[in-house]
Amino acid sequence: MTDQNSLSARAWVATELGAPASVLAEQNVVVPAPGPGQIRVRVHAFCLNFNDIDVIRGRYTTMPLQPPFVPGMETVGVVESAGLGYEHLIGRRIVGIPQFAHGGYAEYALVEGATALELPDWLSDVDGAAMHYPLHLGWFALHERARLQAGETLLVHAAAGGTGSGALIIGKALGARVIATAGSEEKLEYCRKLGADHVVNYRDADWVEQVVDLTYGQGVNVAFDAVGGDTTLQTFKCMGLNGRHLIAGWTEDIQLEDKGYITPRAMAYGNFDLCGVCLVYVNDPTAVRRTLGFNWPARSEGQRAHVQLLELLRTGKISTAVGRQLTWDEIPAALEAQEQRQTMGRQVVVIDRG
Incomplete structure (x- = not known):
């Protein structure tokens, strides 16, 4: 009933x-x-x-x-x-x-x-849907978690996908030099159209070497990684001194998320940070912290980010x-x-x- x-x-x-x-x-x-x-x-x-x-x-x-x-x-x-x-x-x-x-x-x-x-009325349903998670997640990951600065080099994995494309778009808006990875020539071209400065096919055996060469041997400042698995481990080799490696997902090994495949040596010897990224806006972050042990941003932070993203869309500085x-x-x-x-x-x- x-x-x-x-x-x-x-x-x-x-x-x-x-x-x-x-x-x-x-x-x-x-x-x-x-x-x-x-x-x-x-x-x-x-x-x-x-x-x-x-x-x-x-x-x-x-x-x-x-x-x-x-x-x-x-x-x-x-x-x-x-x-x-x-x-x-x-x-x-x-x-x-x-x-x-x-x-x-x-x-x-x-x-x-x-x-x-x-x-707002000027944003279509399609663009409203397409902006939501990719752009909000990209903003939270790059602007809040990584503190990405203009002129830094950003590596975005699976940059032609839904989440990766958002990180690419936000990275360019923040003034980064973006290296995008994808798995086909069609997807690499799509990344170029979104504004990537350099593209690398992750199916190439030497993709890590290609990324490092593009940074003149220095490594990237920030990596946006929603792939996981071996891609994450290989990305450790791409990180520069004081770099920030953002773990925004693990599609390669979703069933192994609690098994633990990351060991501390690469981070300790590489002198880079591993940054977790999980975006859920909540009314009471303290209550979430106490009950679940998670740190999720407040609704008020989401509203502030939303205003900034809408203004970037309205002025044509970013697009979906x-x-x-x-x-x-x-x-x-x-x-x-x-x-x-x-x-x-x-x-x-x-x-x-x-």
Whole structure:
């Protein structure tokens, strides 16, 4: 039995764990009324994230889910109703993270109010979705965590992808000299179009040597690494004195995230910093620190970053990296293509209600 304030919504549901193209099914789901600190959004658009694939396959141990569930870690739409504390957002168009980071692949979604960021009228739904995680994460990683300075050299791995493209764009906006890695000539060209100063194919056996040569033997000042595995270990050899290696993800070994493959010698002898990056805006960072042991930025910090990023977008100093605009029916196949590393930039789904 459902609450009278619940809504029925069309959604893509993971009916079991496995390949998205095989286990996703279109169904109607119940979206409950928002509780305190939550908002319910009439969804206009959302992006496909690689972590969505990890969740659907059951290999994301940070956030394990049991089917059936609706994937989707981001959403753009108009706030239709709100719980205590967020009534002022009703009628506003926002981008945010659904409750417990899933539920976005639906016509309506419950969103954590602390993550909701308002979008101006001049920004389209597509650009609003495409700016959210890549640009906010890139800003937090490079501006806040790495303190990237103009004139420094930044190495960005998987720079043609959704997350990497954001780091490339923000790095250039902050005045860095950017070395981008990617795995094909098509993707390298895409990185050039986004503004990369140098591109390196990470499939080349000597890619580390190429990066070091591009720094005249000095190594890079900052590395943005959301890949993990052997790429992380090889990147240690690219780091310069007092460099900052940003660990923003580990797609190569998502199932090994708690196993520990990093040893201290490379950092100690290399005299560089290893910097963790996890971006979740919360209302009470102290409470999160006490309960989970994590350090997550406050909502107020996210709002300040949002204003700065919107101004950079408005003035044309940065842009979003939209690879493809997708329809609702294309989602399973698009996730398959993303998993096979066949996509570039952000894949944005736009809901057409006719």
